Every structure is written in C-alpha cells, then in structure tokens.
Amino acid sequence: MLACAAGLFSAGTGALVLVGWFLNIQPLKNLLPGLATMKANTAVSFVLAGVSLWLLAPEEAASSREVWRCRGARGTAVFVVSLGLLTLGEYLAGWELGIDQLLFEDPGTTAYPGRMAPATALSLTLVGLALFNLDAPGDSRLSPLLALSATLIGMLAILGYGFGVSSLYSRWAYSSMALHTAVAVTVLAAGVVFARPGRWPASTLVSDSAGGIMARRLLPAVVVLPVLLGWLRLGGERLGFYDLPFGLALMVASSIVLLTILVWWNAAGLERADRARMENYAMFSSLFRSAPEAIVAVNRVGRIVLVNEQATRLFGYEVEELTGQQVELLIPDRVRAQHIAHRATYASDPRMRPMGSGLELIGRRKDGSEFAVEVSLSPVRSANDFLVMSLVRDVTERTRAEEAIRRLNEELEQRVLDRTARLAAANKELEAFTYSVAHDLRAPLRQIEGFSRLLGDEAGVDLLDSARHHLTRIREGTRLMSQLIEDLLKLSRVGRQELHLQVTNLNTLVEEVVEQIRDDIGERAVEWRIQPLPFAECDPGLLREVFVNLISNAAKFTRPRDRALIEVGTAADGSGIFVRDNGVGFNMKYSDKLFGIFQRLHRLEDFEGTGVGLATVQRIVHRHGGRVWAEAELNKGATFYFTLGTLEQSEPAEPAGQGGGS
Amino acid sequence: MTEQPVDILLVEDNPSDVELTVHALRRERLANRIEVVRDGEEALDYLFCRGAYAERAPKDPPRLVLLDLKLPKVDGLEVLRSIKSDQRTQAVPVVVLTSSREETDMVESYHLAANAYIQKPVDFDQFRETIKQVGLFWLVVNASPPPAAFQRGPARGAS
Numbered sequence A: 001m002l003a004c005a006a007g008l009f010s011a012g013t014g015a016l017v018l019v020g021w022f023l024n025i026q027p028l029k030n031l032l033p034g035l036a037t038m039k040a041n042t043a044v045s046f047v048l049a050g051v052s053l054w055l056l057a058p059e060e061a062a063s064s065r066e067v068w069r070c071r072g073a074r075g076t077a078v079f080v081v082s083l084g085l086l087t088l089g090e091y092l093a094g095w096e097l098g099i100d101q102l103l104f105e106d107p108g109t110t111a112y113p114g115r116m117a118p119a120t121a122l123s124l125t126l127v128g129l130a131l132f133n134l135d136a137p138g139d140s141r142l143s144p145l146l147a148l149s150a151t152l153i154g155m156l157a158i159l160g161y162g163f164g165v166s167s168l169y170s171r172w173a174y175s176s177m178a179l180h181t182a183v184a185v186t187v188l189a190a191g192v193v194f195a196r197p198g199r200w201p202a203s204t205l206v207s208d209s210a211g212g213i214m215a216r217r218l219l220p221a222v223v224v225l226p227v228l229l230g231w232l233r234l235g236g237e238r239l240g241f242y243d244l245p246f247g248l249a250l251m252v253a254s255s256i257v258l259l260t261i262l263v264w265w266n267a268a269g270l271e272r273a274d275r276a277r278m279e280n281y282a283m284f285s286s287l288f289r290s291a292p293e294a295i296v297a298v299n300r301v302g303r304i305v306l307v308n309e310q311a312t313r314l315f316g317y318e319v320e321e322l323t324g325q326q327v328e329l330l331i332p333d334r335v336r337a338q339h340i341a342h343r344a345t346y347a348s349d350p351r352m353r354p355m356g357s358g359l360e361l362i363g364r365r366k367d368g369s370e371f372a373v374e375v376s377l378s379p380v381r382s383a384n385d386f387l388v389m390s391l392v393r394d395v396t397e398r399t400r401a402e403e404a405i406r407r408l409n410e411e412l413e414q415r416v417l418d419r420t421a422r423l424a425a426a427n428k429e430l431e432a433f434t435y436s437v438a439h440d441l442r443a444p445l446r447q448i449e450g451f452s453r454l455l456g457d458e459a460g461v462d463l464l465d466s467a468r469h470h471l472t473r474i475r476e477g478t479r480l481m482s483q484l485i486e487d488l489l490k491l492s493r494v495g496r497q498e499l500h501l502q503v504t505n506l507n508t509l510v511e512e513v514v515e516q517i518r519d520d521i522g523e524r525a526v527e528w529r530i531q532p533l534p535f536a537e538c539d540p541g542l543l544r545e546v547f548v549n550l551i552s553n554a555a556k557f558t559r560p561r562d563r564a565l566i567e568v569g570t571a572a573d574g575s576g577i578f579v580r581d582n583g584v585g586f587n588m589k590y591s592d593k594l595f596g597i598f599q600r601l602h603r604l605e606d607f608e609g610t611g612v613g614l615a616t617v618q619r620i621v622h623r624h625g626g627r628v629w630a631e632a633e634l635n636k637g638a639t640f641y642f643t644l645g646t647l648e649q650s651e652p653a654e655p656a657g658q659g660g661g662s
Numbered sequence B: 001m002t003e004q005p006v007d008i009l010l011v012e013d014n015p016s017d018v019e020l021t022v023h024a025l026r027r028e029r030l031a032n033r034i035e036v037v038r039d040g041e042e043a044l045d046y047l048f049c050r051g052a053y054a055e056r057a058p059k060d061p062p063r064l065v066l067l068d069l070k071l072p073k074v075d076g077l078e079v080l081r082s083i084k085s086d087q088r089t090q091a092v093p094v095v096v097l098t099s100s101r102e103e104t105d106m107v108e109s110y111h112l113a114a115n116a117y118i119q120k121p122v123d124f125d126q127f128r129e130t131i132k133q134v135g136l137f138w139l140v141v142n143a144s145p146p147p148a149a150f151q152r153g154p155a156r157g158a159s
Helices: A002-023 A026-030 A040-056 A064-093 A118-132 A142-163 A179-193 A202-206 A210-239 A244-290 A309-315 A333-348 A396-462 A465-496 A506-521 A540-557 A588-593 A613-623 B015-027 B040-047 B076-084 B103-111 B124-141
Strands: A294-298 A304-307 A360-364 A370-381 A386-394 A502-505 A526-530 A535-538 A564-570 A577-581 A628-633 A637-642 A659-661 B008-011 B034-037 B064-067 B094-098 B116-119
Touching (some): A040 A064, A309 A386, A333 A386, A370 A396, A396 B015, A396 B124, A506 A526, A540 A564, A540 A577, A540 A637, B008 B015, B008 B040, B040 B076, B064 B076, B064 B124, B076 B094, B076 B103, B094 B103, B116 B124
Parallel strands (some): A526 A564, B008 B064, B094 B116
Antiparallel strands (some): A294 A386, A360 A370, A370 A386, A577 A637, A628 A637
C-alpha cells in the first residue's frame, strides 16, 4: 500500500515535471524561482522507477505467478540504473554522451545544461539497484540498504533546503539537486524499503512487538525533532535573538528535555504493554503448568521445547531431562522409526487432531515401562518456527476396562453358546423321549387291549359275569392310559412347536369351537353367550386349543345343571378374554393347583379328565406372552381369564351369533 | 421260502402287533399270502432279494407293504426311502402303519412318497376296523401295479 502510493507519487512528480518541460512551465521545473530545476532525464527516471515500484508493490509479484510484472519492473529498473550510471560517468570520466538534452533543450545557466546533479544520479542509481534486487535471492538486506542510502541522500538535500545550506543540495556549485527531486527520491526510496513490510527493516517497524511499538513512536520524533530544533536555533541565530553558544546550549537543553519526555512517555506505554504481556504470559504459563493433562511441546525437528508437570509425572522424568531431547525418548524403541515418519508427515500437513481421533500410541516411562496413551495434536505457529502441542493422556485404565468388557462379553457369549448347546441337547433328548413315548408306550397298551378283547371274544359265553366285568375294567384302564399319552404329547408339542402368529378373528375361532363342542355334548340345554371379541395376533391353531379346553371344561362342569350357561367375552377393563360357566366351580383354596399338570379338583367318577388340559392352556398363553387365571365359587361357577401379550387393541369383530343350544 | 407271490409284506418288530395285525387280516380272509419281517434290514433283504431271501424271484414284488416306522437296525423311514428310490420297488404301495402321530414323521413319510399314513389305534375295535379297511382297499379295491410298472421307472433312465 505504502509502496504503491510512493510509486504513484514518484511517477506523478516525474510526469508533471516532464509536462513542465514540454510546455515550458517554469514552476513545474523548479517550484520556486532561483532554485535548481529537475532535469528531464531525472523526471523520466522518476516515472520509470515509480512504475517499477508500483508493479512490484503487490507482494505476490515475488512469486512467478505474474512474470510480466516482475520482468517489466526489472526492465524499467535497469533503465533507471543505466541512466544514472551514464550520467555519473559523464561527470567522473568527462564523457560527452549527448544524453542530457536528448529530450528537451535546457536554457539554464548551469555548467552542464540538462544534466542531472551527481547526487541525483547516484541516488537514482541506488534506487534502481534496490528495485532490481527487491526480490533477488540471497541477502534480502541488499535492497533495503541501497534504498536507505538513497533516502539519506534525499533527506540531506531536503535538510539543506530547510536550513538554507546550499552545499547539502548542490554538492558541486555548478549542479544542484532540485527540491522536488530530493522529496521524490526520499519518498521513492522509502517506498522501496516498505515494499516488503514482512522483511527487514520494515518488519521491525510494523511488528506488534515492543520493539515495533517503540520504533513507531520514536522514529518520527527522532527524525522530526532534531530538524525542528535545529531549524529554530538557526532561525533565532540568524534573526539575532542569541549568539551561537547560547543557541547551541538552548538546542541541547531543549533536546534533552523533549527527548526525556518522549522516552518517559514511551517507557510508560511500553511498561503497560509489557505488564499486560507478562500477566498474559504468567496466566498462560500457569495454565500450561497446571493443565490437568500432560502437555509436551515439540518443535519442527522433534525436540522437546516445553513440558508441564503432568508430563514429567506421567513419564517419570525431570523437566531438565526432557527439554531439548528428541520426543522419541518417550516412545518405545520398536515404534521409534515409525513415529519419526509420522512426525515428518504431520510437519508437512499440520492439522488439529483432537483427542479420540484414533491416535492411540504407546508411551514409555523413564524406568522403561510402557503404557497406553491417547494423544491429541495441535500445531502452534510462531514467527519462525512451529511447535506441535501434544496432549498426552494415560489410557491404561480405560484400555484395561475396555479389555475387561471385551473379555466379559466374550465369556458371556461363550456362556450363551454353552447354554444354548445344552438347551439344544436337552430339547433333543426331550424330543427323543416324547417320540419314544408316542411309539413305545402305545404298543403295550394295544397289546393289553387287543388280547383282553380277543380273550373276551373267544371265551364268549363261557365267562362269568365278574370275569367279563374285570375285562371291561382292564379295557377302561387302557383307554384312560391312551388318553393320557395323547394329552401329554399334545402338551409337549405345544411347548416345542414354533409359533405362527397371524391376526385372527377370535369370534370366528370361538364359533368353530362351540360348534364342535355342541355336537359332542348332544342333547343338553346350554345357553351360549358369545360377546364380540377383538382381533388378536396369535397362533390360531394353538389358541383354538385354548378355547377347546376352556369351553369343553365349561360344558363338562355344567353337566349337573338343568340350564347351563356358558359365556365367552372380553373382560370389562379390556384386559383379557374370559370363559364363564355356571357349573360346579371349585374352591378358590385350590386355585394355585389348577394349572398344574395331572392336577384334578374333581373325582374321576364325577368328571372325567386327565389333568393336562389347563396345563396346556397355560403353556400356550405363556408362549404368547400372556397370563391365565381363574375365579370361582364352589357350586356357583367358574370364570377363566387369559390375556395375550400380542393381543391387539383393535375394534371388536361383529357380534357373533348368540343363542341357547339344546 | 415259498415261491408263491406274496400279497402283503408286514414290517413290524413288535410280536404282539404282528399277531394282532395278522389276526385282523385273517378275520377278513386277507392274509392268505402274508410275509412278516421283523426289522428294516430284513425288509430290504426281502424286497431286493438279498441275504436270506437271495433265492426269491425278484419279479414278484408284494402287492402291499405295511411299514412300521420304529424298527431295529434300519428304521422305517430309511426302508421307505430305499423302496421309493429304486425302480424295481418304487411302484409298490407302502402304507405307513405306526403308533406315532408326530408331525415330523408324517411330513417325512409323505416327502418320501408313502402311499398312506395310518396311526394304529389303541382301541382294538378301531384297530381291527382300520386293518380291514387298509387290506380291503389295497388288495381288493385298488388295482395293483402291473409288472411293467417295475421294469421302467417313470421318466427315469434305467440304472
């Protein structure tokens, strides 16, 4: 920005002066009558140098992205240097090259009309060289040094004008530097210095450091103050206010006072800044020291720069033992090479890597023991280095816990597998058992039944009545036994077979069952009350078995009633289905035995049965995730309730047919 | 062994069941030519004219096999599989006659192309009736497979 403005200023000044020469406007050439003129060649040089600086001003010009900029700037710089050197050659070697009045004839009275002053030629040469070398490889101080020399020459000339000391701007009596030349050279050279603010010496001036602050405060004062004081002193002397020694003393005294004030003011400001900085530093270093995590800061080449207390405690070293060491000291030998490679990769692309982003490593303590660590990395850039802050967390406990969980899981899984295998074996055994029951228990029954029957047939009329009665009892026994086997197998099948769930209309199911039972009981007065029932997700085959058992029980235990009442419905609170009868009921005292296998609450002579039916009901209901219970009163009736875990709370089906059976 | 063709091959290990079955068949005069074998191996020997039955004329298969499932040595389902997978015997009607009503047994029997599956009733009257029906149907009502049915497997190359 500064350089760009300086370049435009220089080029503009040069152009205005050229206009002055072209149109012969005297004030443009020398500003004030009697002063030296800026020569045409000088003006051309300013235009070219200004353009060169303007081209170079954007920092990116340093990169080869815009080659034309670089080439143009360097070309014009070379031209400026050549012009300056040729003019100097004219002065020193006495050449007569005819370049002085090439553009315009100089009507001036100097010894060499149209020729720029030697000081101008020298300063322009220096500026040209500075421009040419602005981004040159090698010592980056060359360009600013050249430019500063040119500034010095320009400033001396300005001072000469200011103090009326002509020798400062006209080194040789016959040729002197014009005032605007002096100003333009100073500005141009300063522009070159600030063209690269990131480099010496401009960097110091623009930095945020204490040095930068101080330089920015003192430099203008240091430049302006002596000039101002000297000018006042000189003016006073010339006007005869005081003589030379007094003037000198006055200047020294005022210099001391002003500079002291300046230094004090500056020192106070710096102190404030410094104190804030120290507080910051103290805070941050205490943060660093007392951070709950171990922190190790490592520089670009892997040396430990900073460690905090947690880190020393974690690794068992003293701070002094770690600082300056390679960070690989904290890593087991076998992964060292790998870590160095990782570090190189990271340095080429430093990114924040938060904790838990999968960076799990092994740390090594001073005593050689190893432990699992989790590391997070964050790059910290400084002016000329970059540090990697590593937060190191001991995850031994966590790893151990994870390991324990994993092991427990494995054990659990194994145990589940074992159990499943054992269960499968038990199931298989059970299956073999039922199979065997189905086959082998029936064969002897058939034998008893068959042969007792044959005996009865063949003995015929010869048999006594009592013998015939005995044969009948034998056959009853076999029939009961056969029924028991049948029921037991059914119960076992209910437990083993897979559930085939489907949404089922319970009314349809109940109707079918009632139809079948009606046929079985024959000529009896039974009033059937079947309420609307919900749809349920269930195994229809198994649920049918439930209704068969409950409803046939109801039919069986209402046998002594003149008018039996059997009711099927939904419980008032909608929680389940019930089957109710007005039969003989039972004493609630025995209700806990009701669903046990082979449990019967009535004598066989009164009510036949094997004691397996309700056990089967219970097993089916349980398999559906439901529950079954009963309420009864002796000689009044019984109600059996059941729920299904899968029961859907859906609209009840159409009311089913009701009516008394006969 | 008799050279007379056999009507029924009864495969049954339980002697009582053999006696009761033969009794029932005889009552209906269906047991003129009945051969009883007592295990699966013997059944296969008989059907394929091996071992003790090596001298039997193979071109005279029984008209009906009554097959129990639970048999010593080779079980009934295995016997069924052998019968139905050999072109010399696959046309023979096989009626599974067993105590079991296990679904798996029924499914497996029908998968192996059993011609019928009957559970032996415990009640002797029912038992007698069942045997009578089976015998009447397969030996009287049903037309037994002609000899050609044993020479050429349906849509199957001779092995």
